[in-house]
Amino acid sequence: MSTSMFLFQTSVPAIWLLIVVIGASIHSARSTKLPRLEIWQRWWAVAALGCGSAWMTVSFLLFPGIMTTAIGFQQTPFVTEIAFANLGLAIGGFRAIHAGPRERITIGLIAGMFLWGATIGHLYQSFAHGNWNPGNTGGVLLYDVLIPAVMIALAVRSRRSIAPSGAGASSTAG
Numbered sequence: 001m002s003t004s005m006f007l008f009q010t011s012v013p014a015i016w017l018l019i020v021v022i023g024a025s026i027h028s029a030r031s032t033k034l035p036r037l038e039i040w041q042r043w044w045a046v047a048a049l050g051c052g053s054a055w056m057t058v059s060f061l062l063f064p065g066i067m068t069t070a071i072g073f074q075q076t077p078f079v080t081e082i083a084f085a086n087l088g089l090a091i092g093g094f095r096a097i098h099a100g101p102r103e104r105i106t107i108g109l110i111a112g113m114f115l116w117g118a119t120i121g122h123l124y125q126s127f128a129h130g131n132w133n134p135g136n137t138g139g140v141l142l143y144d145v146l147i148p149a150v151m152i153a154l155a156v157r158s159r160r161s162i163a164p165s166g167a168g169a170s171s172t173a174g
Contacts, residue, residue, distance in 0.1 A: 009070060010138030016052035017146060020044055037161065041104060041154045042097050048147050049111055050093025056086040070135030072125070085114055096151070101159035105152055112148030119144040 024043035028036040060067050060083035068075040092107040099107065119141055125131040 006134050007138075009134035010140070012139060013052070013143035014139035016048045016055070017143065019051075020047045023047060037154065037158050041151070041158060044147075044151055044154060045093045045096035045099075045104065045107070048093070048143075049096070049107075049151060050090050052143065052147065053086040053090035053093060057083050057090060059083075060086065067135065070133060072131040072133030072136050089114060101155045101162060104155035105159070108148045108151035108155060111151065115144040115148055 020043045024040045027043065028039040031039060034042075060079050064075055064079045068079060089111050092110060096104050096107045122136050122141060122144070125136055
């Protein structure tokens with residue numbers, strides 16, 4: 001595989017991060033209705049977690065051979081489980097658009113358990129078995145680590161801005 005093809009394939013998951021940065025930047029520069037923090041939380045939840053996970057759901061269900069080849073794994077029934085786990089993350093991401101900070105933290109933690117676990121699996125496969133396939137390294141690691149981490153960080157910041165005394169506010173205006 002050529003270097004340019006490898007770089008392209010390994011960067012595909014990072015497209016969702018780029019969409020968030022561009023979309024949230026434009027939206028927050030133009031919006032007078034929502035605070036910037038709220039705009040970034042919504043973009044991160046919907047575009048990165050929701051749409052990114054929906055894309056993974058469709059990819060694993062409709063193109064399992066392409067996905068397993070890109071990752072460097074065998075095609076097994078586990079591919080369907082990955083698809084439906086991603087569907088759950090997508091639903092959480094879409095739900096988070098109107099969720100309060102506490103629920104967004106929970107959605108981020110749920111996403112983190114799956115995606116950070118996947119990160120450990122990808123790193124193990126890379127170092128223990130020499131699996132440096134584009135779907136096992138690069139952009140997928142960035143995606144898997146950053147999506148839940150940023151969701152949690154933004155929601156924690158939002159929660160602190162709503163309830164600086166530590167009293168828990170469970171929702172924000174949608």
